Amino acid sequence: MSDRITSVTVFSLTLPRDVPYLGVARPGEEPNARGYLVRKGNRTVYPTFDRSILVRVEAAGGLVGWGETYGLVAPGAVAAIINDLLADFTIGRDPSDPSAVYDDLYDLMRVRGYTGGFYVDALAAIDIALWDIAGQIAGKPVCELLGGSRTRPIPAYVSGLPKATRPERAELALHWADRGFTAFKFATPVADDGPAKELETLRAALGPEARIAADMHWNQDAETALRLIREMEPHGLWFAEAPVRTEDMAALARVCDESTVPVAVGEEWRTEWDLLNRMDRCHIAIVQPEMGHKGITNFTRIGHIAAERGMDVIPHATIGTGIFLAASLHASAALPTLRCHEFQHSIFEPNRRLLEGSMDCADGYYRLPEGGGLGVRPSQEAERLMQKI
Structure with a gap:
């Protein structure tokens, strides 16, 4: 079909925050040089800013779909997975059946046990973009x-x-x-x-x-x-x-x-x-x-x-x-x-x-x-x- 995927491009977007997520840093939660702090109440790292990974997927007919996933920490990990692996296996696919593409991409790393983390986050961004294009092709919102x-x-x-x-x-x-x-x-x-x-x-x-x-x-x-x-x-x-x-x-x-x-x-x-x-x-x-x-x-x-x-x-x-x-x-x-x-x-x-x-x-x-x-x-x-x- 004429709407096959032609390109996958990855972006990061970072925005400053006046107050870190979950509120002001408590004593002992001072951010490091990268702007990361660890909340003592749950021992989890958070950035002092907002950051996302955005994925732009384009089809041959000129339609553009947008996807997004987490980029809070180590955004380069998600970008590398998409750029080095997933993009080339997405290009050329039919965007009208996003779930079929998702399952094929998921199976690429099955024998290595990659069932979560950055790998599946990267898949999520591509999947969202493909559903966006599928809806545009059908002339319907995704919910329909x-x-x-x-x-x-x-x-x-x-x-x-x-x-x-x-x-x-x-x-x-x-x-x-x-x-x-x-x-x-x-x-x-x-x-x-x-x-x-x-x-x-x-x-x-x-x-x-x-x-x-x-x-x-x-x-x-x-x-x-x-x-x-x-x-x-x-x-x-x-x-x-x-x-x-x-x-x-x-x-x-x-x-x-x-x-x-x-x-x-x-x-x-x-x-x-x-x-x-x-x-x-x-x-x-x-x-x-x-x-x-x-x-x-x-x-x-x-x-x-x-x-x-x-x-x-x-x-x-x-x-x-x-x-x-x-x-x-x-x-x-x-x-x-x-x-x-x-x-x-x-x-x-x-x-x-x-x-x-x-x-x-x-x-x-x-x-x-x-x-x-x-x-x-x-x-x-x-x-x-x-x-x-």
Whole structure:
């Protein structure tokens, strides 16, 4: 066909932040020379800036699709995988069947055990771009290619309260409540007075009807996670996210069995196999696919498996320019058990100038971008900031 892929180009885009993700650095969290800091509460590295990997895929007929994945740390790793390996196996392919291309690219490294990490992140960016082109070829938004839009607009919850003190974080939550949002999530690694006290303060500020979740950042063993959940429970905990280390399936199984609060997991997973290998052992209540790690193909597969097993889907959001957020909204709108979608306001709001398109989040709901494919593309300002790598 005339629309076969002709080129794949990789860019990085870096933006400064006034305050690092999750809020001001605590004592002992000073950034290094590369701008990376380690949060003591979860022992995980974060940059002091926003950074994404963007992929521009062009077809012979002149159509251009955009994809995006994480570039927070070591962005050259993702770029090298695409430039040295994946691009040449994508060029010449038919973009109208993105899942077939994805499966072929995934299998390239099967015998080497590359089932996650930077490799599958790189695949996600290409997959999103191919779905963008497929939608443009069909003259339909991606959500319609995936079976139609079940949920529009999409309910959103406010994620992250990056202020220095507990009263300030409650005040920020109230700011968003006044703008029509009724669901919220805080991060336990930066709940300096403990998760229970944090939730108690938020509950007092937001009232009994607000839904409030806790992101526990994979930082506990089962015993500790269950204790913290029990301490938060009297204050009305919506769900407990990532309560134990992702490698420890036995701990997850125990927490799912013993917690009376719904347990949510899956942000860091890359493929449907991560869910399949856990769901018979762990009574997971909520699945949280993250588009930047999975691409539309695996995000959708995970969502449908979750629906078959009666699990709710509340996708993780985005730390990027908005390309993979748009993809996440399109894929989410087609899922049977979608309940809500994360709204990373501290990234979405300052970075919305980087996109052209009608995507928005207001009054507690996301509005999907309109038009064929994803319905968004980098703005002229974004293209000026992008660096080819």
